[in-house]
Amino acid sequence: xxxxxxxxxxxxxxxxxxxxxxxxxxxxxxxxxxxxxxxxxxxxxxxxxxxxxxxxxxxxxxxxxxxxxxxxxxxxxxxxxxxxxxxxxxxxxxxxxxxxxxxxxxxxxxxxxxxxxxxxxxxxxxxxxxxxxxxxxxxxxxxxxxxxxxxxxxxxxxxxxxxxxxxxxxxxxxxxxxxxxxxxxxxxxxxxxxxxxxxxxxxxxxxxxxxxxxxxxxxxxxxxxx
Amino acid sequence: xxxxxxxxxxxxxxxxxxxxxxxxxxxxxxxxxxxxxxxxxxxxxxxxxxxxxxxxxxxxxxxxxxxxxxxxxxxxxxxxxxxxxxxxxxxxxxxxxxxxxxxxxxxxxxxxxxxxxxxxxxxxxxxxxxxxxxxxxxxxxxxxxxxxxxxxxxxxxxxxxxxxxxxxxxxxxxxxxxxxxxxxxxxxxxxxxxxxxxxxxxxxxxxxxxxxxxxxxxxxxxxxxxxxxxxxxxxxxxxxxxxxxxxxxxxxxx
Numbered sequence: 294x295x296x297x298x299x300x301x302x303x304x305x306x307x308x309x310x311x312x313x314x315x316x317x318x319x320x321x322x323x324x325x326x327x328x329x330x331x332x333x334x335x336x337x338x339x340x341x342x343x344x345x346x347x348x349x350x351x352x353x354x355x356x357x358x359x360x361x362x363x364x365x366x367x368x369x370x371x372x373x374x375x376x377x378x379x380x381x382x383x384x385x386x387x388x389x390x391x392x393x394x395x396x397x398x399x400x401x402x403x404x405x406x407x408x409x410x411x412x413x414x415x416x417x418x419x420x421x422x423x424x425x426x427x428x429x430x431x432x433x434x435x436x437x438x439x440x441x442x443x444x445x446x447x448x449x450x451x452x453x454x455x456x457x458x459x460x461x462x463x464x465x466x467x468x469x470x471x472x473x474x475x476x477x478x479x480x481x482x483x484x485x486x487x488x489x490x491x492x493x494x495x496x497x498x499x500x501x502x503x504x505x506x507x508x509x510x511x512x513x514x515x516x517x518x519x
Numbered sequence: 520x521x522x523x524x525x526x527x528x529x530x531x532x533x534x535x536x537x538x539x540x541x542x543x544x545x546x547x548x549x550x551x552x553x554x555x556x557x558x559x560x561x562x563x564x565x566x567x568x569x570x571x572x573x574x575x576x577x578x579x580x581x582x583x584x585x586x587x588x589x590x591x592x593x594x595x596x597x598x599x600x601x602x603x604x605x606x607x608x609x610x611x612x613x614x615x616x617x618x619x620x621x622x623x624x625x626x627x628x629x630x631x632x633x634x635x636x637x638x639x640x641x642x643x644x645x646x647x648x649x650x651x652x653x654x655x656x657x658x659x660x661x662x663x664x665x666x667x668x669x670x671x672x673x674x675x676x677x678x679x680x681x682x683x684x685x686x687x688x689x690x691x692x693x694x695x696x697x698x699x700x701x702x703x704x705x706x707x708x709x710x711x712x713x714x715x716x717x718x719x720x721x722x723x724x725x726x727x728x729x730x731x732x733x734x735x736x737x738x739x740x741x742x743x744x745x746x747x748x749x750x751x752x753x754x755x756x757x758x759x760x761x762x763x764x765x766x767x768x769x770x771x772x773x
Contacts, residue, residue, distance in 0.1 A: 296773050304696070304736035305726060305763050375736050379694035382628050382735035388529075388542060389621045391595030392693065394740035399693050401738065476739040482764060484757030 304378065305480075307371050312480035314364040314371075315473050321361055322466075322503050332510050335518075338443025342431050345423065345442045369409050376402050397468040398476070404469040411462035418449060450514040460508045467504030474499055524550045524616040528563065530575055531623045533632050540632065542621070552612035556599060557582060557589060559611055576635040582607040584748065587683030590690070591636055592623040597687035597746045605685060605748045625686050627695035629732040642732040643684050643700060650724035651704040653713050672710045679706035681749040688743035688751075694735030699743035701729050702755035709762055719766040726763055 300306040328348065331340040348354050392399060422428065423442050431441035449455055474496030478484070483492070525548045533540025547563050554562070557579050564574035580586040589606035593599035599609040614620065622636065630638040682703035689697050705722055708714030714721070737756060744753050 296767070299727075300767050303726060303730045304698075304734075305760060306767075308736055309760075309764065379696075379735035379738075382695035382733055383626050383693075384628055385626055387592060387595065387623050387626055389595040389623070392691070392740075392742050393596070393745035394693075394742040398738060398740040399742075472739075479739045479753065479757050480737070480760060482757045482759075482761030484754050 304375070307375050308480045310367060310371050311375070312477040314368040316477045317364050318361075318368065319470070319474060319477075319499070326503065326506055329507065329510050332443070332446060333513060338431055338441060338447075339434060341443045341446070342439050342441060343433055346433070346437065346439045349423065365409075365412060369405070372402060372405055395472060398472040401469060401472060404465045407462060407465040408469055411459075411465070419445065447514060447518070450511045451519060453515065456511040456515045459511045463504045463508040466507070467500045470500035470503060471497065522552060523548075524552065524611060524614065524618075526550060526559075526614065526617070527619040529619065529621045530636070531632075532575065532635055533624075534634065536631055536633055540635075542623075550611050552610065554611045555582070555607055556591070556593070556609040556611065557607050576633075576637045578637050579607060584608045585683060587685035587748075590625050590638060590640070590686055592625060592690055594621055597625070597690040598685075598748055602745065603748060603750050605683075608748075625690040627686075627689050627734070629695065629697070629734050630686060630689065638686070640684070640686050642734070643686065643697070645732065646697070646701060646725055646728045647704060649728035650717070650721035651708070653708060653717060655713075666712050668711060676707050676710040679703040679710070679751065679755055682707075682747075682751055683749060685748060687746045687748060689734065691742040691746035692735065692737075693740060693742065694738055696737045696743070697729050697732070697734040698737035698756050698759065699747060699751055699753075701725055702759035703751045705759045705762055706755045709758060718762065719770040720772075722759070722762040722766045723770060723772055 301310060328341070328344045331344050334340045348358075397404065419442065422445060423440055428440040428442070429444055430438050431443065432438050450459075475489075475493050478489075478492050483489075525546070528545040528547060529542045530545060531540055532543045545563055545567075547559060547566070550559050550562065557577070560575065560577060567574045578588040578590055580588045582589075584605045584607060587605070589598075591598070591606045593606070593609070598604060598606050600613055601609055624630075624632050624636045625638045625640075627638075629642040630640055633639050680703070682700060684700060686700070688699035689695050692699075705725065708721065709718055739753070739756070741753060744751060
């Protein structure tokens with residue numbers, strides 16, 4: 294078998310892909326959050342619509358976005374392959390289990406599935422609408438006429454159920470990152486007393502900050518902007 | 520005797536590799552808190568033999584925590600409720616009178632149950648045979664300090680070498696992953712100059728064998744280290760990942 298194929302058919306090779314795509318997706322979360330925070334500005338959507346236009350027209354961003362879609366798919370597909378292999382490694386379970394590891398570390402698959410389902414609905418709601426449907430238009434200050442994604446988001450966040458589900462999904466992302474962030478570095482072989490305590494602290498702060506910051510946006514819109 | 524305990528045991532009984540096993544309940548009486556867990560099993564087995572039934576098969580050898588053969592999953596944890604010890608080092612004072620104790624064999628596709636609590640751990644031997652050694656010419660033993668090794672590395676290599684291959688890491692891992700075991704066997708050689716010459720070949724072969732045996736992947740949950748009787752650290756798994764990645768990038772195996 295070709296060494297390359299063999300590497301990524303084995304467990305360490307697959308975990309390596311999980312780590313690389315996962316940590317890349319972490320950087321994306323930061324960029325996405327900066328954009329979403331524009332929703333909190335009370336400028337009628339000027340800043341957010343400007344951001345949406347930039348994200349969909351800048352050639353560099355467009356290129357990176359394809360890398361992003363590929364990463365999400367690869368992260369999900371390899372997670373599925375690993376999970377199948379892991380299940381096969383223990384055909385018969387225990388009657389009593391008292392596992393000493395953290396809850397989130399044992400449930401990355403369930404958390405990841407929630408996050409994936411969220412991404413699918415999220416892209417249907419906003420990404421697909423913005424790209425393929427006729428939306429009310431908005432005129433930016435520089436005179437450009439764009440689809441009013443801001444209005445779409447505000448409308449979506451009027452629904453209490455929608456906001457509640459959104460917040461639950463942000464919780465799932467938080468727990469996923471709680472283990473995933475530091476685990477990614479460990480898989481890459483980066484474990485050293487010089488920087489591992491820093492990575493672990495950063496991971497905890499990152500997971501809490503990201504989930505709360507994303508969840509605050511729909512909550513603010515629902516409770517204070519209508 | 521006062522202070523002795525009466526316990527209910529729920530033990531996995533399985534006739535042979537092919538048979539379907541089940542949990543069977545036993546009562547043991549008058550167990551001294553000073554007995555080891557295996558001695559309690561000896562008492563139980565004598566009762567069973569007196570009744571004319573087949574005693575419970577379980578692995579044991581040194582009974583001093585170094586052979587790694589006593590492999591019991593006790594109340595949901597490999598080697599029972601205490602950290603850093605094997606089943607033979609677990610004493611009955613860790614339990615209370617009237618307790619119910621569930622005892623199961625290690626569960627992994629790579630560790631088939633042979634009988635009752637005895638599993639076949641020869642998958643570990645095959646991993647070692649695939650590369651967990653250094654090739655040296657036989658003959659006179661070399662002088663102990665012929666190759667100077669800083670104490671720090673000697674200590675770290677020794678910490679890895681304390682692995683007794685008991686399989687608790689596999690038993691504890693939700694994926695039945697053998698990464699902690701393999702990482703210890705890689706680290707004990709990777710940290711020393713003697714291990715350097717064959718390092719790339721070693722890690723590639725051992726990981727190939729590990730995958731072939733059907734062990735799962737490492738999710739970095741840390742359950743293995745928590746249950747390891749020798750408290751082998753996760754740092755070794757990171758080292759294994761580094762060794763593997765660098766071997767894949769630079770070895771001659773195309």
